[in-house]
Every structure is written in structure tokens, then in C-alpha cells.
Amino acid sequence: MALEVTDATFDEVVLKSDKPVMVDFWAAWCGPCRMVGPIMEQLHSEYEGKAIIAKVDVDAHQQFAAKYGVRNIPTVLVFKNGEVVEKQVGVAPKSVYEQKINAHL
Template structure:
């Protein structure tokens, strides 16, 4: 399963990571978010040791969603070296997310 990240752990887990981190900004009430969740879980297994797959519940953790301009969910951002290097808004096929990670490995 994707790593649950909160406002309190975002800096350590995402911004200070030495590997690329894909962050899924989601909410429990969001239908399309439920479509993305199993894809993130698959990617977690496939990229173990190479990249981190994380998720942020925007209802209970709004600080970084606001900081990075997340206005629609699901929004998936890829961070490398503490900077956003990729962005995907809305549901996309698994291959799209994989390509975004692969570009930064």
C-alpha cells in the first residue's frame, strides 16, 4: 500500500527523500480517487527500493495541498530533490504514472 503522509511528515518523507516520490493527493469521498488508489498500490510494489509512492488525504492534511496548488483531486505530483518534477490531474492509466516515475529514476 502507498505510504500515508501527513502535513507533519511531508517534509521528511517527500521533500528530504533521496529517491523520487510520487504523491497522490486524494479524499475518501472522491470517486475518481478510488480508481487511482489500486494503481498507486501496484506501483508501490513495483518501485519498492527505487521510488516512494505516497498519498495525502487532503481533507485532514491541507497545508501541502494548498502549497502546491492542488485544486482538483486526484492530483498526483512527482517530487525529486524536494521539487515538483511531474504533475497529473485526474485519473490516468497506470502506464502514465509509471512513465512519470521512470523519467526521474
């Protein structure tokens, strides 16, 4: 399962990571988010050891969603060295997410 990140763990898990981190900002009530979820689960398995695939529930943890201007969900951000290097708003095919993470490996 993709790593659940909270406001309390975001800094340590995402911003201080030495690997690229793909973060899916989602909510349980969001239909399109349920389409992205299984893709994130697959990527979590496929990129284990190379990148971190994480999820932030924006209903429970709003601090970093607000900080990074997440207005629509799902929004997927890729972080490298603590900076946002890629962004995908809305549902996209798995290949789009792979391309975004591969660009930073």
C-alpha cells in the first residue's frame, strides 16, 4: 500500500527524502481519486527502493495541500530534494505518472 503521509510526517518523509517522492493528494469521497488510487498502489510496488509513492488525505491533513496550492483533487506532485518538480491535476493514465517519476530517478 502507498505510504500514508500526515501533516506531522510530511517534512520527514517527503521533503527530506533522498529519493524522488510522488504524493497523491486525495479524499475518500472523491470519485476520480478512487481511479488514481490503484495506479498509486501499482507504482508503490514497482518503484520500491527507487522512489517513494505516498498519499495525503486532504480532509484529515490540510497543511501541505494548502502550502502547495492543491485546489482540485486528485493532484499528484513529485518532489525531489524537497522541491516540487512535477504536477498532475486530475486523472491520467498510469504511463503519465511513470513518465513523471522516471524523469527524476
